[in-house]
Amino acid sequence: MTPLNTFTNSRPALPTCPISRVKPSPPEPGPGPWTHAPYCVVTSRTSDKKLCVFTDANYNHGKGLSIVAKREVAESFVSEGLLPGSSSPSPTHPEPKYEVIPKPNQGLGLFVKPSPSYLPGETILLDHPTLIFPSSDSTKAISLETLSNLRRKALLQLPPQTRSLTRSLAQSIHSGKKRVVDEITDIIQTNAFTQQKAGATHDLIFPLAARINHACTPNAFTRTNISSLAMEVIALTEILPGEEIVHSYLDPSLPLSFRERQQRFHAGWNFRCRCTLCTAPKENIAASDAQRKKIAELREQLEDDETKGDAAAILKIAQRLLELYEAEGMVMPQAEANALAAYGCKYLAESGNEQQWKKAGRKYAKEAARLYGIMFGEESQEVEEMVMLGKDLS
Numbered sequence: 001m002t003p004l005n006t007f008t009n010s011r012p013a014l015p016t017c018p019i020s021r022v023k024p025s026p027p028e029p030g031p032g033p034w035t036h037a038p039y040c041v042v043t044s045r046t047s048d049k050k051l052c053v054f055t056d057a058n059y060n061h062g063k064g065l066s067i068v069a070k071r072e073v074a075e076s077f078v079s080e081g082l083l084p085g086s087s088s089p090s091p092t093h094p095e096p097k098y099e100v101i102p103k104p105n106q107g108l109g110l111f112v113k114p115s116p117s118y119l120p121g122e123t124i125l126l127d128h129p130t131l132i133f134p135s136s137d138s139t140k141a142i143s144l145e146t147l148s149n150l151r152r153k154a155l156l157q158l159p160p161q162t163r164s165l166t167r168s169l170a171q172s173i174h175s176g177k178k179r180v181v182d183e184i185t186d187i188i189q190t191n192a193f194t195q196q197k198a199g200a201t202h203d204l205i206f207p208l209a210a211r212i213n214h215a216c217t218p219n220a221f222t223r224t225n226i227s228s229l230a231m232e233v234i235a236l237t238e239i240l241p242g243e244e245i246v247h248s249y250l251d252p253s254l255p256l257s258f259r260e261r262q263q264r265f266h267a268g269w270n271f272r273c274r275c276t277l278c279t280a281p282k283e284n285i286a287a288s289d290a291q292r293k294k295i296a297e298l299r300e301q302l303e304d305d306e307t308k309g310d311a312a313a314i315l316k317i318a319q320r321l322l323e324l325y326e327a328e329g330m331v332m333p334q335a336e337a338n339a340l341a342a343y344g345c346k347y348l349a350e351s352g353n354e355q356q357w358k359k360a361g362r363k364y365a366k367e368a369a370r371l372y373g374i375m376f377g378e379e380s381q382e383v384e385e386m387v388m389l390g391k392d393l394s
């Protein structure tokens, strides 16, 4: 295994495209923790700002990672724990309970094998990024040509297997649609996960997690470790053998209407959602929209100054929200609504019928702790707070 700080690729940097006016800047200092010499270009005519490609072909047991970033951003990624032990031997993973198989009209998808199901809170898979790019918001001042060159180089420097796996994510490959953007833009547009880190927004490509399709009532969610940038896909509900594993590409706690969701899918990923909710009969979609509108109204009421000091009103709103979330298959916001209901009961217990309110409050606090445990882990502050609240109510 090559030591991390050894420069393994002594080939000269690829020449830039002859029609390109992008000039590579003078050679950069040594490769540091990277396996390739950083390749940098000056991105502004008026300053010496540089954007570089950093590649560690050893990352994640030889699967590799390329980053396009400013040097200081890449350095902070490393100092914050992006590359630990990447040259260690590959761990042996148990046989996964999922498989990637074709899904009609949606390319590929992740499905549970005909084996035991996933339980809520169970980790389905752990994935690592193969590409990290600055997000389009933070690169508006940089020419498309420059960006495209850097992204392409980042892709080409990945080990061959990872490179072709990453390339296979291009939408145009499975949709049969003519590609209207370049290959990397195509890959980013439909597969990138956005992540804030080192004071900037980045687009990350996770080749396995990218195979997971969207659903407006998801049964899984993703959680990214901010230091290592590893992504966990976690079951939100029980997922039975043969079922598709789906997560929400939108914030799952937003009560968006059918139309609002389609607008976002079109703008963000260029698809029309075919999940169970979005392909339901018209009257069901209208009923769902009405419930989501009610959710938005109730959440606004919670912000009213009048409501804020009224425990009975808060409890009533939280209970109605729980009914609506349940009906809409919105699992994640149920944690907060249960916590709110538990606090409502706590304050009501102080003003009479103590035992009745305490009993109800304990039930809400317990459910909130269960859901926060799934979302943030058993050790999280949220779980601890709900356990304490349950104790206060006993």
Ligand SMILES: C[S@@+](CC[C@H](N)C(=O)[O-])C[C@H]1O[C@@H](n2cnc3c(N)ncnc32)[C@H](O)[C@@H]1O
Pocket (backbone or CB within 6 Å): 105, 106, 107, 108, 109, 169, 171, 174, 190, 191, 210, 211, 212, 213, 214, 215, 269, 270, 271, 272, 273, 274, 275
């Ligand atoms: C991140 S990829 C998901 C994996 C993809 N199906 C594949 O074969 O690689 C996102 C793309 O999958 C398709 N897709 C995902 N969820 C969908 C849904 N709910 N309805 C329709 N198409 C969906 C769309 O083409 C979308 O651009």
